[in-house]
Amino acid sequence: MKFKVTDISIDKLLLDPNNFRFLDLPQWTRRQKNRFHNQTVQDATLKLLETIPRYNLNELRKSFLSNGYVRFERIVVTPYAYSKKHYLVVEGNRRVAAIKSLLRDNKEGVITLTEEQVSDFQSIPVAILDPEKEGFIAAERVIMGIRHIAGPQEWGAYQQAYLILQLVDEEGLDFDEIAKHLNLSVNDTKRRYRAIRALKAMENDEMYSKAAKPEYYRLFNELTSSPTVREFFSWDHDGAKFTNEDKARQFFELIQPLESDYPAKLSTYIDVRRLRDVIGNNAAEAALLDPEQPLSSVMAKCQPAPGSELVSDLINEAKRFNKALNDARVEALTNLKKEDISLLEELSSLIQSRIDQYKKLVS
Numbered sequence: 038m039k040f041k042v043t044d045i046s047i048d049k050l051l052l053d054p055n056n057f058r059f060l061d062l063p064q065w066t067r068r069q070k071n072r073f074h075n076q077t078v079q080d081a082t083l084k085l086l087e088t089i090p091r092y093n094l095n096e097l098r099k100s101f102l103s104n105g106y107v108r109f110e111r112i113v114v115t116p117y118a119y120s121k122k123h124y125l126v127v128e129g130n131r132r133v134a135a136i137k138s139l140l141r142d143n144k145e146g147v148i149t150l151t152e153e154q155v156s157d158f159q160s161i162p163v164a165i166l167d168p169e170k171e172g173f174i175a176a177e178r179v180i181m182g183i184r185h186i187a188g189p190q191e192w193g194a195y196q197q198a199y200l201i202l203q204l205v206d207e208e209g210l211d212f213d214e215i216a217k218h219l220n221l222s223v224n225d226t227k228r229r230y231r232a233i234r235a236l237k238a239m240e241n242d243e244m245y246s247k248a249a250k251p252e253y254y255r256l257f258n259e260l261t262s263s264p265t266v267r268e269f270f271s272w273d274h275d276g277a278k279f280t281n282e283d284k285a286r287q288f289f290e291l292i293q294p295l296e297s298d299y300p301a302k303l304s305t306y307i308d309v310r311r312l313r314d315v316i317g318n319n320a321a322e323a324a325l326l327d328p329e330q331p332l333s334s335v336m337a338k339c340q341p342a343p344g345s346e347l348v349s350d351l352i353n354e355a356k357r358f359n360k361a362l363n364d365a366r367v368e369a370l371t372n373l374k375k376e377d378i379s380l381l382e383e384l385s386s387l388i389q390s391r392i393d394q395y396k397k398l399v400s
Contacts, residue, residue: 061251232258
């Protein structure tokens with residue numbers, strides 16, 4: 038990556054309306070790239086950053102009012118293709134938004150800035166990413182990852198995984214390269230990629246696309262992490278895709294029923310994790326796919342039958358006794374006392390009685 042370091046007027050900086058921060062907001066809609074410089078688009082983006090509490094824009098404004106703009110950390114921008122006088126913010130949208138909102142409030146008489154503050158906010162230091170170099174878009178996204186995955190301004194899990202998805206599927210970067218850039222392990226990078234691919238499958242499904250939500254990412258992360266669960270729902274771990282549409286839709290239905298009046302069975306990643314106890318139990322699997330049976334009923338079928346633990350202990354004891362008897366020398370058995378022989382005969386009779394009762398039950 039190469040940068041040109043300079044100062045640019047705040048008026049020439051465009052907030053990114055399609056910022057990764059917005060991906061999980063229900064009120065957000067993607068904007069066309071050739072419309073970013075329209076004032077209505079910029080105003081809507083600024084309002085979104087101001088009104089969502091988690092962006093803490095008001096705290097950033099207070100900091101700038103008290104301490105001025107800290108100029109040693111530069112905003113990263115790129116020339117905007119649809120307006121020669123503008124630059125699109127790649128990294129630093131919150132800081133630019135805070136400054137723009139302060140200058141707007143000063144102009145509208147909401148607050149009063151000193152001349153020194155106005156001058157300080159009018160032109161800010163930036164690093165212009167060189168647009169001529171190969172892999173330019175990938176470089177933009179790696180910068181985001183360094184700041185928001187490996188760095189101090191951490192995104193949510195969905196945004197982080199979505200960035201990895203774009204670096205792999207759109208930019209062609211391999212997992213080793215991405216992991217190195219983002220200070221992640223290769224396995225962690227692959228895990229996030231598979232989980233977001235599974236969620237994207239729901240987002241792209243003809244029936245379930247409108248039901249898909251970013252918060253389901255953690256459910257898909259748990260699905261793709263469990264060998265038994267992912268196999269049951271036809272998830273191809275190496276290909277990072279579902280191989281059976283009907284099986285995939287079974288999972289989609291469990292987290293977001295389309296026509297059923299019953300609530301979703303799987304609401305948390307813990308619910309998905311519990312499916313490890315369900316898979317392989319025919320009765321529990323049938324209950325899982327029955328919309329009328331809640332997850333509690335499904336899990337109840339996974340509980341061992343009354344007395345099953347005692348039977349398990351009995352079999353273990355029988356195995357130990359069988360080994361001891363086989364290991365005993367015949368000469369040693371001649372030392373058995375009369376009461377010992379009676380105990381073995383009683384044991385033999387009881388075992389045969391239990392075997393006869395078992396045969397009657399199963400028949």
